[in-house]
Amino acid sequence: MSNSPSATLRVGDWRVNRLTGELARDGACLRLEERSLRLLTCLADRAGDVLSAEELLAHAWPGVVVSPDSLYQAITLLRRQLGDDARNPRYIATVSRRGYRLVAAVSDTALPADPAASPLAPAAPPPAPRQRKRIALFAGVAAVLAGLAALPLAMPGSRSVAVLPFLDLTDEMNEEPFADGISEELIGKLSRQPGLSVAPPGASYYYKDKRATAAEVARALKVAYVLDGSVRRSGGALRIAARLTRAADGFVVWSDSYDRTPGDKLAIQAEIATAVSRAAAAQLH
Incomplete structure (x- = not known):
């Protein structure tokens, strides 16, 4: 090699x-x-x-x-x-x-010697209609976020947060819908907290599977904190971890994990989201 x-x-x-x-x-x-x-x-x-x-x-x-x-x-x-x-x-x-x-x-x-012939830049066939719609959608989201980033910088409110999609870290990688459900529940519960500003789901989910730092996400979404987490499985138990990062200095100001036996997943999502939203909201000041 x-x-x-x-x-x-x-x-x-x-x-x-x-x-x-x-x-x-x-x-x-x-x-x-x-x-x-x-x-x-x-x-x-x-x-x-x-x-x-x-x-x-x-x-x-x-x-x-x-x-x-x-x-x-x-x-x-x-x-x-x-x-x-x-x-x-x-x-x-x-x-x-x-x-x-x-x-x-x-x-x-x-x-190859000729960069134009590089296998890393082959001529792509014209996208299919469905692909064109998806490309247009993602281009639109990217343009909106780019526009937000280009606005004059303003200090985000101290009680503002973005909830990123929780990661599925199970070996089988079959808990992604469950992880997404926790994120959605969290956005809903945090949005009902008085005086708390929460980034919309569409903007947060733009960062799914992207390697962006908390500071980069916070700067683009104009928030002071970023909440993320993961779902893991060991034997018959699920472990849901969550952490709250302050964008200004990158410090994790709160984190916790919750072990549950798989059962009614909707009930588990609601229970975990309630516990995390209460604990996280108490740190937002």
Whole structure:
């Protein structure tokens, strides 16, 4: 395997540019965040081997002490960007209690001399009507957010918050609707708190699966705090974690976790949202 930073890798159906972090496939092109690129190239350079969480953390976060949750979140995001399914993996397989393994075929490819012929920028076919509608929708949301960001900066009210979509960190990745339901319940309950301003769901959900810091989200949505969380599963128990981050300094001002036995999920969503909204609202001042 070439160690040249200018080399491109073929990982399954994707071409990966080691230098720029670009992924290309069938006319689609996206860019990986630095740590996602480190994780993917680390797995690709040892394709077929099981890499422990400790090895991957050391490679993606060199010299930084982070919790295993950071790795779970990064792997979850990377799978989504690759279009992978944790239950039937074509790229990254979870090896229980051991780590992760890249199962896709990997090979080195050379970048062409002519940038116009680069496989990372193929000519895309015209989008289908449904695709055009989705592109127009996302372009509209992006334009609105860009317009908000371009407005003269104003100090957000101290009692203002954005609720980001909770992450599904279960091994099977089959609790995303449950996680989304908690976020929606939280937005509703916080919106009913007197004197509290809450970012609308559409604006918050724009940041789903995006690697944005609390400060970046808060600046775009004009809020002082960001509330996010995750759902994990261990055996027969669900653990819902939540945290409130103050955008001004990036400090976590409150966090807690709640263990529940799966049952009536609507009741669990409402119960957790009530507990989190009360605890978080008390910190907003």
